[in-house]
Amino acid sequence: MLRHAATLLLTRRRPTLTASLTKSRYFSADLAATETADETFVEAWRKVVPNIDPPKTPSSFMKPRPAVPSTIPGKLTVNFYLPYTSELSGKEVDMVIVPATTGQMGVLPGHVGTIAELKSGVLSVHNGNDVTKYFVSGGFTFIHPNSVTDIIAVEAVPIDRIDSSLVQKGLAEFTQKLSSASTDYEKAEAQIGVDVYSALNSALTG
Amino acid sequence: MSSSAAVPFWRVAGMTYVTYSNICANLVRNSLKEPHRSEALAREKVHYSVSKWVEGKPEKTTIRSDPE
Numbered sequence: 418m419l420r421h422a423a424t425l426l427l428t429r430r431r432p433t434l435t436a437s438l439t440k441s442r443y444f445s446a447d448l449a450a451t452e453t454a455d456e457t458f459v460e461a462w463r464k465v466v467p468n469i470d471p472p473k474t475p476s477s478f479m480k481p482r483p484a485v486p487s488t489i490p491g492k493l494t495v496n497f498y499l500p501y502t503s504e505l506s507g508k509e510v511d512m513v514i515v516p517a518t519t520g521q522m523g524v525l526p527g528h529v530g531t532i533a534e535l536k537s538g539v540l541s542v543h544n545g546n547d548v549t550k551y552f553v554s555g556g557f558t559f560i561h562p563n564s565v566t567d568i569i570a571v572e573a574v575p576i577d578r579i580d581s582s583l584v585q586k587g588l589a590e591f592t593q594k595l596s597s598a599s600t601d602y603e604k605a606e607a608q609i610g611v612d613v614y615s616a617l618n619s620a621l622t623g
Numbered sequence: 624m625s626s627s628a629a630v631p632f633w634r635v636a637g638m639t640y641v642t643y644s645n646i647c648a649n650l651v652r653n654s655l656k657e658p659h660r661s662e663a664l665a666r667e668k669v670h671y672s673v674s675k676w677v678e679g680k681p682e683k684t685t686i687r688s689d690p691e
Contacts, residue, residue, distance in 0.1 A: 501666060537647055537651065552651065554644075554648040554650070554651040555643075555647045555648065556644075571644050571645070571647070571648040572648040572651050572652060572663070574651065574655060574659065574663075578655050578656050578659045579654055579655060579656070580654055580655060580656045583653070583654045583655075584654050587650065587653070587654060601635070601636040601637065602636050602637055602638065604636065605632055605635075605636035605637075605638055606638075606646065608632060608633075609633060609643060609646050609647060609650075610646075610650060613647050613650045613651065614650065617651070617654055
């Protein structure tokens with residue numbers, strides 16, 4: 418797409434009404450965050466081809482990284498998304514405890530940026546004295562340094578929707594499958610079953 | 624250079640992350656209490672037709688309706 422950039426820049430009109438604020442102010446000093454990535458390229462271009470405007474590079478289309486506030490915010494903004502619904506969207510809370518593969522991870526405002534893979538377990542959202550718990554089957558958590566946390570899960574249910582008799586049955590069934598499994602794949606499936614049902618079990622009792 | 628990250632047991636057994644994640648989600652859906660369980664399983668139903676093509680011609684068309 419950048420091959421045609423030089424031709425397009427020469428033949429097209431200057432940014433019109435439809436151009437976004439960023440595009441029309443491309444070389445404005447105010448958008449320092451968007452420009453810095455391209456500075457060496459822009460300077461080198463101008464030395465070689467001073468008459469043609471430098472083409473845009475992919476980094477100029479990206480939104481600048483959100484600024485990290487200098488003082489730690491009082492609240493954490495949580496986004497909790499499932500494939501079929503936004504469970505929480507921009508909710509301000511005090512703390513979230515996520516079931517990461519490395520263990521239960523507590524996220525407070527000002528947490529260092531982290532990407533964590535989730536395992537089956539309980540996600541709890543703490544806001545003042547309210548605690549809302551969800552059982553999450555798996556997914557990822559992106560903790561941003563600006564105290565925004567995105568949690569995405571494949572399936573998440575409030576704990577009271579889990580049927581304990583089905584959990585006990587499943588746990589027994591998969592424990593039995595694990596001992597009788599022959600191929601590696603069957604063993605892996607049985608192990609997954611045992612892990613998930615044990616997590617469901619402890620969610621019900623814990 | 625090879626990464627020193629521990630390989631999960633399911634990947635060692637030849638399973639991809641997507642398969643693993645879907646198995647976990649299905650196990651959770653199957654453990655729900657009644658109205659939620661049937662809603663969740665119904666929500667995840669897919670219905671599609673698959674055709675194998677050989678030498679530019681479709682061979683057969685099967686309609687798949689997977690609850691999984």
